[in-house]
Amino acid sequence: MGTRYEKAAENRGLSPSPEVREVADALERHAPALMNLVLADPAILPDVLQRPLDRAEDQGSLAVAFEPSRNLGDGPALWRALRRTRHRAMIRIALREVLRLADIDQTSAELAALASASLDAAMHGCRLALEDRYGLAASAEGPVPFVALGMGKLGGQELNFGSDIDLIFFYGTDDAEVGDGSEVSVHEFFSKAARAASRALSEVTEDGFVFRVDLRLRPEGSRGPVVNSLASAERYYESFGRTWERAALLRARSVAGDLAFGDELLEALRPFVYRRSVDPSLALAMHDMTRRARTDLRADEDRNIKLGRGGIREAEFFVQTLQLIWGGRHLELRTQGTIEALRGLETLGLVSHADAETLEGAWALLRRVEHRIHMTTGYQTHDLPVDRKPLSESLGFASVNEFDAALSAAREGVRELFDSLLPEAPAEPSPFEGLLDDLADGVHGEALIDRVQRELDVRDPEEAAAHLHRLARVPSSPFGAIGRSRRPTLAPLLLSEANSAADVDAALRFTADFLLRGGFGYEAVLVQEPRLARRLVGLFGVSPTLARSLVGHPEAIGEVVLGHSAPARRDIETLHADVSIATDAEVLVSTIRRIKRELTLRIGLAYVGGELGLRDTQTLLSETASAQIEHAFACALQETGQRWGDAPGAMAVVGMGKLGSAEMGFGSDLDLIFVYERDGESGKGRSAQEFFARVAQRTIRLLSQPDAEGPGYETDTRLRPSGSQGTLVTSVDAFRRYHEERAEGWERQALVRARVVTASHPTFEAPLRSAIAHAAYEKGPTDASRLATLRRRMERELAGERARRYHPKLGYGALVDIELATQWLQMRHGKDARVRTPHTLDALRALTEYGYLPADQGEALRDAYELFRAVEQSLALVDRRTSSLLFGGPRALAVARAIGLRARDGVSPDEVLERLWRRRAEDVRRIFEDVVAPIKLSAPWSAS
Numbered sequence: 001m002g003t004r005y006e007k008a009a010e011n012r013g014l015s016p017s018p019e020v021r022e023v024a025d026a027l028e029r030h031a032p033a034l035m036n037l038v039l040a041d042p043a044i045l046p047d048v049l050q051r052p053l054d055r056a057e058d059q060g061s062l063a064v065a066f067e068p069s070r071n072l073g074d075g076p077a078l079w080r081a082l083r084r085t086r087h088r089a090m091i092r093i094a095l096r097e098v099l100r101l102a103d104i105d106q107t108s109a110e111l112a113a114l115a116s117a118s119l120d121a122a123m124h125g126c127r128l129a130l131e132d133r134y135g136l137a138a139s140a141e142g143p144v145p146f147v148a149l150g151m152g153k154l155g156g157q158e159l160n161f162g163s164d165i166d167l168i169f170f171y172g173t174d175d176a177e178v179g180d181g182s183e184v185s186v187h188e189f190f191s192k193a194a195r196a197a198s199r200a201l202s203e204v205t206e207d208g209f210v211f212r213v214d215l216r217l218r219p220e221g222s223r224g225p226v227v228n229s230l231a232s233a234e235r236y237y238e239s240f241g242r243t244w245e246r247a248a249l250l251r252a253r254s255v256a257g258d259l260a261f262g263d264e265l266l267e268a269l270r271p272f273v274y275r276r277s278v279d280p281s282l283a284l285a286m287h288d289m290t291r292r293a294r295t296d297l298r299a300d301e302d303r304n305i306k307l308g309r310g311g312i313r314e315a316e317f318f319v320q321t322l323q324l325i326w327g328g329r330h331l332e333l334r335t336q337g338t339i340e341a342l343r344g345l346e347t348l349g350l351v352s353h354a355d356a357e358t359l360e361g362a363w364a365l366l367r368r369v370e371h372r373i374h375m376t377t378g379y380q381t382h383d384l385p386v387d388r389k390p391l392s393e394s395l396g397f398a399s400v401n402e403f404d405a406a407l408s409a410a411r412e413g414v415r416e417l418f419d420s421l422l423p424e425a426p427a428e429p430s431p432f433e434g435l436l437d438d439l440a441d442g443v444h445g446e447a448l449i450d451r452v453q454r455e456l457d458v459r460d461p462e463e464a465a466a467h468l469h470r471l472a473r474v475p476s477s478p479f480g481a482i483g484r485s486r487r488p489t490l491a492p493l494l495l496s497e498a499n500s501a502a503d504v505d506a507a508l509r510f511t512a513d514f515l516l517r518g519g520f521g522y523e524a525v526l527v528q529e530p531r532l533a534r535r536l537v538g539l540f541g542v543s544p545t546l547a548r549s550l551v552g553h554p555e556a557i558g559e560v561v562l563g564h565s566a567p568a569r570r571d572i573e574t575l576h577a578d579v580s581i582a583t584d585a586e587v588l589v590s591t592i593r594r595i596k597r598e599l600t601l602r603i604g605l606a607y608v609g610g611e612l613g614l615r616d617t618q619t620l621l622s623e624t625a626s627a628q629i630e631h632a633f634a635c636a637l638q639e640t641g642q643r644w645g646d647a648p649g650a651m652a653v654v655g656m657g658k659l660g661s662a663e664m665g666f667g668s669d670l671d672l673i674f675v676y677e678r679d680g681e682s683g684k685g686r687s688a689q690e691f692f693a694r695v696a697q698r699t700i701r702l703l704s705q706p707d708a709e710g711p712g713y714e715t716d717t718r719l720r721p722s723g724s725q726g727t728l729v730t731s732v733d734a735f736r737r738y739h740e741e742r743a744e745g746w747e748r749q750a751l752v753r754a755r756v757v758t759a760s761h762p763t764f765e766a767p768l769r770s771a772i773a774h775a776a777y778e779k780g781p782t783d784a785s786r787l788a789t790l791r792r793r794m795e796r797e798l799a800g801e802r803a804r805r806y807h808p809k810l811g812y813g814a815l816v817d818i819e820l821a822t823q824w825l826q827m828r829h830g831k832d833a834r835v836r837t838p839h840t841l842d843a844l845r846a847l848t849e850y851g852y853l854p855a856d857q858g859e860a861l862r863d864a865y866e867l868f869r870a871v872e873q874s875l876a877l878v879d880r881r882t883s884s885l886l887f888g889g890p891r892a893l894a895v896a897r898a899i900g901l902r903a904r905d906g907v908s909p910d911e912v913l914e915r916l917w918r919r920r921a922e923d924v925r926r927i928f929e930d931v932v933a934p935i936k937l938s939a940p941w942s943a944s
Helices: 004-011 018-030 032-040 044-048 059-069 076-098 104-134 186-202 230-240 243-249 259-273 282-296 312-326 338-347 353-377 389-394 400-419 433-440 446-455 461-472 481-486 490-499 504-516 519-528 530-540 544-552 554-560 569-577 585-608 614-644 688-704 732-741 745-753 762-777 784-799 815-828 840-849 855-879 890-898 909-931
Strands: 137-139 146-151 165-171 227-229 253-257 651-656 670-676 729-731 755-759
Touching: 004 018, 004 032, 018 032, 018 044, 018 076, 018 353, 032 044, 032 076, 032 353, 044 076, 059 076, 059 104, 076 104, 076 186, 076 353, 104 146, 104 165, 104 186, 104 253, 104 353, 137 186, 146 186, 146 259, 165 186, 165 230, 165 259, 186 227, 227 230, 230 259, 243 259, 243 312, 253 259, 312 338, 312 353, 312 400, 338 353, 353 389, 353 400, 389 400, 433 446, 433 461, 433 481, 433 490, 446 461, 461 504, 481 490, 490 504, 490 519, 490 530, 504 530, 504 544, 530 544, 544 585, 544 855, 569 585, 569 614, 585 614, 585 688, 585 855, 614 651, 614 670, 614 688, 614 755, 614 855, 651 688, 651 745, 651 762, 670 688, 670 732, 688 729, 729 732, 732 745, 732 762, 745 762, 745 784, 745 815, 755 762, 762 815, 784 815, 784 909, 815 840, 815 855, 815 909, 840 855, 855 890, 855 909, 890 909
Parallel strands: 165 227, 670 729
Antiparallel strands: 146 165, 146 253, 651 670, 651 755
16 A cells, blocks of 8 residues: 555655655654644655754755755745755754753754744845845945844744744844835835745745744834834833833844844843842742743643643743843853753852753753644644644653653643742732732732732623733822822722723723823823723723824823814825924924824824714724825925926825725725826926836825824735736826736726825826726626625635634625625716715715615715724724734624624624624625625625
8 A cells, every 4th residue: 555655755756665664654653743744745854864863963964955945036036945955954953852852941942943944044044135226225335234033942942843933123223225215224124024934934835835934022022113223122122111021031042134234133132031139039020921921822721731830931931030130140041052051050059050950951851742732733823732642652651641740740740840939929909909918018919819809890800910010110190109198089080981991901901001101191181080090091991093193192192182172084185284394304204294193193093983884984094194194205206306396297096995985984095096197207307207116105104204293104005907016106298108008997987986195286187087987887897706706705714704603894795795796887878977986885875876776785885985994994093013803712702892782682683793794794695696696605694
């Protein structure tokens, strides 16, 4: 019969040697998850065995293996080369472990070296590609250095077979230019490089992936820029660095790019990580972090060997806590590896020999189990399998009982050591006032968590206790000893309002953030104006998105919270009327960001407070974006004219997507295309293409660049002719030719929602609108079957739906179904100018009114649109970083309540939402397939 490998090799014309068959059998028995790589490419094993397996894979040998990849640029060739090299190295490392040619520490170090070498090749190739496009990023001292710091297991050289790689990217300085400085800033250049390198490793292709990349440990986490300069890093950690970030930086190591610069950066951050003062309270913070991770990820206490009691995380944190406490005084403890640091602690007498021996033995066993789970399952899991017999045999234990006993003893030893860092819990205080007494007395840990759980209606008492403890640690805060005696009524008032908020956890979290980031100055007002406290804390419990904006700018309370109602269009015009494009560009950006922040807060408050409906909210957000675009465009035109002379004709900015149809939501991107009137030359001899490309680039930069006053807009220009492969700007004649001769049907369909936002000369708007309408409507609708195929691909590849997880935009029967069907009908009946309207609801009403869509179908589509768009808006307010909805959790419940759903006959609001969602989506899909063409996909809930 032959093994699976022998059959795969035979199909490829290979005749495996006895040695190859032997290692294939070892992989099949001990690392079956990795066999898929070998079966897909049977030549891997002969290639791997060309080098003796008893030789370790170090950074040097792996760098040589990846050398051919470094100069391939950023594209398919680089991605294929990285994956091919990675797969061979991964198989070799696994074989060394399963054949017991390497211990766990060697395996982990080799995996870390593999990650470093592959990342270095990706960073080099992606930077070369960007330099070819934009020019060299250089300062007066030469090329700007660029480095990746490895964090967590990568930094500690403790990687496992299922690990993500935690990275933070940094570059040298903003005092530099890229090429001639006309296209991208230094920050934009390295942001592109960091994202491209991350994608090169993490994107799943037909060849697989290299490593999953996690960038959430960077300054400001997921909300922060993907890359930071040395100066900005120092400012951030000095001003805002938290305990968990100190713990994370303990293990930071320069892993790819300019390693010398990385070491310089780490040296600059040493004072933040290692403090001269000894602070034993760090043990409580680390203990809280461990418990929070266990709770957040719903880890099984018994089965999860990473987050469960006595698991890998507690072993790591035991060592890291002592490093943080004593590392400021003892240089020996400033090392990234867990075992190396443990040995330093033992040498210094901070850990006994017996305890060090216990922890080191437990660590080795836990990591071996972790590796074997990953090699067996192929999943990033840390749960012990229900059937532990194969695992115990693979690890060399005589029986499951022997394995269980050894693992139980190891975990008990880790648990006892970790708990030994904590003080004894204080006695239980009395209710409510007792909670405040505890806080003033400095109580935290389990006692405070228990108190919070009894007295406050929170989902996560651990997190709530941590926020209250943060406040209590500031003596002058209303929860601290001094502040409480000064204003004894404020803390009880804030707790009372938080406890009655829609989301108590969020209300507590943002109340703490607000007070600690400048809100103490409003304490007297809050005491005198209980209404303000109610409105403020109530906002914190409704919309984290708006809360983050307000917390970042507490001075905006007077403008936004105290009595301001929803803005009208004239307010948008008035606020922007004083913006001068003649000012410095940085001043302009700061001014329009401040206006955007204020307007978004006011619109959001009015929306969540019921003052504004969905349609009016969309309109005001779209009007705000349009005003911002007008000023950015006018400034870009003026700057370019001063540099290159008078413009060679007119230019316009066209809004697409939600901007074009005035359906913008909170956090929406701007889809833009740029069209100019005619070819020619500027006053100083620049071609129209060159002149207007600079205007477009500058407009995008002014709209999107970061500013302390608030975030800009994410912009997307991929809807331009030829997409991302086409020129950024196009003449109106070229625009017409493209859509007449080459455009795909979906590209013409996208123009149904196009709108001229602003133009340098009003006379250019009419011919441009005519060109857009002609392209959208004159050739009739998109081919129905091709549109259905496109929709099927979007749902399969982008929605990410599964049982009880639905996507309001891309999911089954969701917004994209409604929009595409509506636009297709508009194109089909576009000879009738009455249906040529960009907003989806207006189009549905017109199609129904003029007989092109049955009334019942039009009504069903409108109802579904309003539901899904309301959900999308509410999700953006809850957390604009995600657009999918997971039912059964607190977020779904918050969204259901936010859109006005209540419990029905014992059915909770989130269950009501789910049932309504399914009905609406099934209606929409039936209508799409009736009107356009069959999509032939089942609903994600059809099997449940």
